[in-house]
Structure formats: structure tokens, C-alpha cells
Amino acid sequence: MPQLLVALAFAVALFLGGVSAHAQQSVKIGLINVLSGQFADAGIQLDNGIKTYIQQHGDTVAGKKIELIRRDVGGPAPDVAKRLAQELVVRDNVDMLGGFLLTPNALAAADVSAQAKKFMVVMNAATSIIVTKSPYMIRTSVTLPQVMDTFGTWAAKHGIKQCYTMVTDYGPGHDSEAAFQGAFKKAGGEIIGSVRFPVANPDFSAFVQRAKDLNPECIYIFIPGGAQPAALGKAFAERGIDLAKTKVLGSGETTSEQALKAMGDSALGIISAWHYDYKSAAPLNVEFVKLFNQMHGRNPDFFSIGGYDGMHAIYETLKKTGGNTDGEALINAAKGLKWESPRGPMSIDPDTRDVVQTIYIRRVEKVGDELVNVPFDKIENVKDPTRG
Secondary structure (H helix, E strand, C coil): CHHHHHHHHHHHHHHHHHHHHHHCCEEEEEEEECCCCCCHHHHHHHHHHHHHHHHHHCCEECCEEEEEEEEECCCCCHHHHHHHHHHHHHCCCCCEEEECCCHHHHHHHHHHHHHHCCEEEECCCCCHHHHHHCCCEEECCCCHHHHHHHHHHHHHHCCCCEEEEEEECCHHHHHHHHHHHHHHHHCCCEEEEEEEECCCCCCCHHHHHHHHHCCCCEEEEECCCCCHHHHHHHHHHHCCCCCCCCEEEEEHHHHCHHHHHHHHHHHCCCEEEECCCCCCCCHHHHHHHHHHHHHHCCCCCHHHHHHHHHHHHHHHHHHHHCCCCCHHHHHHHHCCCEEEECCEEEEECCCCCCEEEEEEEEEEEEECCEEEEEEEEEEEEECCHHHC
């Protein structure tokens, strides 16, 4: 009888050991994203980037299978994002968190990351302070000051002496305005006027006329995507803004693929600064765009590349830890990561845990029958200027 009990105990131990070993063979990633509502298309594009990376590199890393658990926040909903993060950690036992299209959701989940000591990868949300809210967090997308501070400096150093700024009256607009104006003035430029317009604004005519009346050498604009770039382009054309005489500067959203299709030839000559364009001829990007189109039937965008590089950072971090998913081990492995992305060379700053990358200066030109952003200058190894 004692021998039987020992044998049973040994069998149970073996079984439990087998279960434990099996459980350790997967890495659970809780993806908090926006897959429905107003921002659904952006969230889907981010998720498409994640899917493309896994298709390209397989679903096993350091001997462990990658398991994605997706949760839809439905929009900017910090309370929901925090609850979902808590559920993913406590109920689903995820090893790390990722996704985060929108800033409010990333900020809310950061508390959970910090308290639970869970590695967290922000794949889009672009407000500078986000990464400071958890010591276990990195970002693989972009920050607005990273682009706009760089752009303001570039403009002043390339012969533009005075500028008028026009931005949407909400957080990202304010951030971009402050970054561009501050850098432009610091580099010797003069801001001769500025205006902020409502987020929901179908008619830009009066705002464009106000800028034209001052006869500025350049007009800097920051607006979200959707229908607004087309409306602004129409106002520039109707009010007689000659882009050959008045330089129009904008962020990447202003001249995105869909925005250019909507604006038509009124976009010709717009100069923008951004970190990614699907038209890049870099071999890694050509391969990425081809696979992305095969899988999703459309072109990638900056949401997509954030998700794609977010998965790359996760894979490379797991390789460095040998599959160890402890928060301290993962964040230490992530600090200083460097790789070649479809967007170009990039890294994770070991001090700030934020993204370092190339910012491209592009001009809208017609290539064949298509309007595209043609890069003509670049600034390498750009950090977020607000993070030191």
C-alpha cells in the first residue's frame, strides 16, 4: 500500500509538472486596442501590422508559442482600458501588455503595468509623458514633439524666416504647435501669427484667409486625418494660396495616402515631416508592403508599422531573456534594443525607454498618375526632445 501511494504521488507530480511545463511553453500577450467605433480603422491597421509580423517571423520565440489575447476598448475610454488591463493580468494571466492606439487608454493601463510589474509595449499612442508612467514600458511608434521639434528646427535652418501656424484645437494640435513654434523660434525663425480651429470643422476658408492676409513665408498646419485634409486643401485652392510662393508644412497625417487621394492636385508641393511612408523603396519596406497587401488587401500606414515594430521588440526581448517573462528581465533586455525596421534604423533609448528613429522630410509630388510623398532630406537618430 505505501508503494502504491508513493507511485500515485509520483504520477500526480509528473502530471502537474507536465501541466506546468506546458503552461510555460506559451507567452500570453494582452493586446488592448480600438477595434470598433470612430477609431476602428486605425486600430485594425495597427493589428494588421502585428499579424503581418507574426506571419513573416512565425509564432514561436525562444521555444515558446506566442498567444495573443485581444480586447477592444471601443474608443478613448481610460476606465475601460484600465479594467481590461486588470482582467488580462489577474484573470487571463498574461505575461505582458501591448497595443494602445490612444493616449488616454495607454495612460490608464500604465498604472496596471507598474503595479503588476508587467512589460508593456505602446505601439501607437504618441503623447510624450506616457512612457514615464510605468518603469516597465517601452514605445515603438512616435511622439509628436519628436517630429515637430525636428521639423521646426529644419525649417528655420533651411531658409524659412517666418511662419504662421494653424492647428486643430485639441491635445495633439496643442502639442505639435508648441513643439514646432518653440524649435522654429529657437533656431532663429519668427512666428507671425497662429490660429486654432475646432476639431469638427468643415470649412477652413476664413482661417486660411486670415493666414493669407499676413502674407506669410510659410504656413504650418496640424490636422487629424479623415475628411479634414481635403477640406483644407480646397480652402487653400479657393483662397489662392500659391504653394510655389507660400510653403505649406504639415505632419504625416496631413499627407497620408487617403488624405492625398482626397486633396488631389491641391496637395502638390506640401512639405511634411514623418517617420514612415509605405512608398519607401528600402528593401525591408518593399517586402513588408508586399506581404501586408497580400494579407490585408491594402497598404500599411504609420499605425501598422507601430504594431509591426512592437512585435519585433517583443520577439527580440524574449530572445534576449531566453523566454523569461519576468517584468524586470524583459524591460532590462528591451533597453538599448537596435534594429533595422521597414521605416529605417531605430532603437529603444536605454535611459528613457522611448523610440529613437529617423525623421524624413518629404514633398508631395506626382509620380505617374499618383500623388506621393517624395523624401528629400532626413534627420537620423531623433529622440523625443522633451525626454532629454
